[in-house]
Amino acid sequence: MSERPLGVSTRAVHSGNDIDQHMVTRAKSLPIYETSVFVYDSLAQVDDFLAGNPDNYMYTRIGNPNQAALEMLVRDLEGGEAALFSASGMAAISAALLGLLSAGDHLIASRELYGTTQSLIEKELSRFGIASTLVDIGDLDAVKAAITPATRLIYTETASNPLVRVSDVPALAALAKAHGLKLLVDNTFLSPALYRPLADGADLVLHSTTKYLNGHSDATGGILVGDADWIAQARRFQINAGGSASPFEAWLTFRGAKTLALRMQAHSRNAQALAEALEAHPRVAKVHYPGLASHPDHDLARRLFGKGCSGMLSFTLHGGLDEVDRLMRGLRHTAFAPSLAGVASSISHPGKTSHRALSPEALAELDIHDGTIRVSVGIEDAADIVADFVQALDAL
Ligand SMILES: *Cc1c(COP(=O)(O)O)cnc(C)c1O
Numbered sequence: 047m048s049e050r051p052l053g054v055s056t057r058a059v060h061s062g063n064d065i066d067q068h069m070v071t072r073a074k075s076l077p078i079y080e081t082s083v084f085v086y087d088s089l090a091q092v093d094d095f096l097a098g099n100p101d102n103y104m105y106t107r108i109g110n111p112n113q114a115a116l117e118m119l120v121r122d123l124e125g126g127e128a129a130l131f132s133a134s135g136m137a138a139i140s141a142a143l144l145g146l147l148s149a150g151d152h153l154i155a156s157r158e159l160y161g162t163t164q165s166l167i168e169k170e171l172s173r174f175g176i177a178s179t180l181v182d183i184g185d186l187d188a189v190k191a192a193i194t195p196a197t198r199l200i201y202t203e204t205a206s207n208p209l210v211r212v213s214d215v216p217a218l219a220a221l222a223k224a225h226g227l228k229l230l231v232d233n234t235f236l237s238p239a240l241y242r243p244l245a246d247g248a249d250l251v252l253h254s255t256t257k258y259l260n261g262h263s264d265a266t267g268g269i270l271v272g273d274a275d276w277i278a279q280a281r282r283f284q285i286n287a288g289g290s291a292s293p294f295e296a297w298l299t300f301r302g303a304k305t306l307a308l309r310m311q312a313h314s315r316n317a318q319a320l321a322e323a324l325e326a327h328p329r330v331a332k333v334h335y336p337g338l339a340s341h342p343d344h345d346l347a348r349r350l351f352g353k354g355c356s357g358m359l360s361f362t363l364h365g366g367l368d369e370v371d372r373l374m375r376g377l378r379h380t381a382f383a384p385s386l387a388g389v390a391s392s393i394s395h396p397g398k399t400s401h402r403a404l405s406p407e408a409l410a411e412l413d414i415h416d417g418t419i420r421v422s423v424g425i426e427d428a429a430d431i432v433a434d435f436v437q438a439l440d441a442l
Pocket residue numbers: 134135136137160162163203232234235254255256257266267268
C-alpha cells in the first residue's frame with residue numbers, strides 16, 4: 047500500500063529541515079550558514095564533492111545548505127524533480143531561459159508578462175539571437191500560429207498582472223507536448239498552496255520568492271522547480287553567471303514559506319471579500335478578480351485553483367488620476383507600494399509603475415486605464431480591509 051501523501055501545510059513545515067542532519071549542533075531550526083566557503087580535510091573529500099555528493103558544499107556561489115533546504119522545500123510543495131534558488135525572480139528567469147536556449151532559438155510568450163520579464167526577452171535575449179513572439183496566451187489558435195521550426199518553449203504566467211487573467215495551463219501543456227515544446231509557467235501570483243502547474247503538465251515552474259513564498263516583504267529571491275535536466279542546465283548557467291542568492295535571503299524565505307498555506311487561505315478569503323465590496327461600490331466601474339462571477343476566467347479559475355484565487359485583484363474607478371491620488375491619500379491602513387504579496391495590504395498604480403513603458407493606446411487595449419488600481423490584499427482582518435477601502439471611496 048502506498049503511503050498517503052502529506053498535505054501542503056505539513057510539507058511546508060517539515061521539508062528541508064533535515065538538511066542539517068550531518069552537522070554537529072542538533073539545532074531544532076535551520077541555522078544560517080553565512081559563509082562563502084567550506085573546509086575540506088582531504089583530497090578525497092574534494093573528489094567526493096566534485097563527483098556530485100549533495101551532502102557536501104564547497105563555495106556558496108555553487109551551493110549552500112540554506113539554498114539547498116529551500117530548494118528541497120519548494121520542490122516538495124510544487125511536486126517537481128529538482129529546484130534552483132536564485133538571487134531574484136529575474137535571476138531565476140534568466141537562468142531558466144539562458145540555461146536552455148541558444149542563438150537561433152525562438153520562444154512564444156504571453157503579451158501580458160511581468161514587465162521586466164518582457165524586457166529581458168525583448169531587449170536582452172534578442173541581442174543573443176533568441177527570438178520571441180508575444181501573443182494573447184488565452185487564444186490557443188494564436189499560440190499555435192506563432193509556432194515555428196525554431197520554437198523551443200511557451201512561457202506564461204498562471205495569472206496576469208494586473209487584470210488577473212488566468213492561463214489555461216492544461217491546454218497549453220497539451221499544445222506544447224503535441225509540438226515537442228517545453229512549457230514554463232510563472233506561478234508567482236498563485237503559489238503552490240493554491241495551484242501546482244507541474245501536475246497539469248508544465249515542464250518548469252518559477253516563482254519570484256520575493257512575493258508569496260516568502261510573504262513578508264523582507265527578502266528578494268527566485269526559484270525554479272521541475273524537469274531535472276532543465277534545472278541542471280539552469281544551475282550551470284547560474285554558477286557561471288553568478289546570480290546565486292545569499293544564505294540569509296534563503297533562510298528568511300525558508301522561514302517565511304512555513305506559513306504559506308495559512309497565508310494563502312487568508313489572502314484569498316480577504317481578496318474575495320474586498321472584490322465583492324468594491325463591485326458593489328458606486329465609485330467603482332469594474333473589478334478584476336477571478337473569484338467573481340463577472341471575471342472572464344471565473345470558470346477556469348474554479349477548475350484549476352483548489353482553495354482560493356489568491357490575494358491579487360485590480361479595479362477601475364469611474365474617475366482618473368486625480369481620484370486615484372485622493373484614494374491613495376484617503377486609505378488609512380493600506381500603503382502605496384509597487385510590489386505585492388506581503389502580509390500587509392498595499393495598492394499600486396499599473397499605469398504609473400509596472401506598465402509605465404506602455405503607450406496610452408496599448409494600455410487601453412489591455413483594459414488598463416488612469417483609474418485602474420492594483421491591490422495586493424494582505425492577511426489583516428477582512429472587515430478592516432473592506433472598511434478602509436469603503437471609507438476612502440465614500441470620501442471621493
Ligand atoms: C516580481 C515578479 C517577478 C520578478 O521577480 P523579482 O524577485 O522582482 O526579480 C517575476 N514575475 C512575477 C509575476 C513577479 O510578480
